[in-house]
Amino acid sequence: MELLGNLTFVFVAGFITALATGIGALPFFFFETISDRRNILLWGLASGIMVSASLFGLIEEGLAEGSGWEIAVGMAAGVVLVVVAHEIIVDAEIDPQEYEEADFKKLVLILGILTVHSFPEGVAVGVSFADLGLAGGTQILGATVPVLAIFMTVAISIHNIPEGTAISIPLKSMGVANWKLVWWAVFSSLPQPIGAVLAFGFVRVAREFLPFGFGFAAGAMIYLVLSEFIPEALDLGENVPRGGKPELVGGIAFGVLLMLPLRYV
Known part of the structure; x- marks a missing residue:
């Protein structure tokens, strides 16, 4: 029963990160468009948060549990997953505009592809909860939650906001309708709680693989930032003064500052 309770707790945390994607659609209730400068700032913020959470949280925690080579192997595996996921998405040519027009079979296909895309984020949440219920955490709703898990859940949630905006723009x-924008944004991240539960269950059963899990999540997150977040921001900056670089750098810096407390807990 304890394991079931822990799995439920992790699922809820993952579901919170999915719900956060819907926040990216909320501005459209008040504005017809979102400026490129604001989008660049959001992508920068997400980038700073994810890299910091990976370096100060996942990698440091992994080194405390295992060796550097275990972390390195895990990071390499995480990068491979993101590369494979990208190839699958490119080959499938899934566009957010297809969400609204899709029939049930198409939605299943889209959800399957999104599962591959969102899995690294779910893994990051799941492995960060590895010590759930053990000593040394913070009490939340009667459960002892690792501080890393709190930071990672917040980090992934913030990271999902610009994703939600990006999905909402073509729709x-x-x-x-605006309320449907929120739904489709959340829909795009629904695989995250599933990935979180699977990752948590795996590292709890096979604790010796925990360093690999931390490395896997960190590698995937850092590569996502370098291969998707920053290029996306730079593409948006083509029509912005100075290429949007001040907004991007400012967002990254603010994201790093938000995650700095993780370095000292």
Whole structure:
């Protein structure tokens, strides 16, 4: 029963990160468009948060549990997953505009592809809860929650906000209702709680693989930032003064500052 309770707790944490994606659609209730400068700032913020959480949280925690080579192998595996996921998504040519027009079979296909895309984020949440219920954490709803898990849940949630905005922009141009923008944004991250539960269950049963799990999540997150977040911000900056670099750097710096407390807990 304790394991079931822990799995439920982790699932809820993962579901919170998925719900946060819907926040990215909320501005469209008040504005018809979101400026490129604001989007660049959001991508920078997400980048700073994810890299900091990976370096100060996942990698340091992994080194406390195992050796450097275990972390390195895990990071390499995480990078491979992101590369494979990217290739699958490119080959499938799934566009957010297809969400609204898809039938059930198409939605299943889309959800399957999103599962591959969102899995690294779910893994990051799941492995950060490895010490759930053990000594040394913070009491939340009667459970002892690792501080790393709190930071990682917040980090992934913030990271999901610009994702939700990016998904909502093409749907908004199609005239999709605002409340549906929120739904489709959340839908895109629904695989995250599943990935979180699977990762948590695995590292709890096979504790010796925990360093690999930390490395896997860190490698995937850092590579996502370098291969997707920053290029996305730079693409948006093509029509912004100075290429949007001040906004990008400012967002990254603010994201790092938000995660700095993780370095000292």
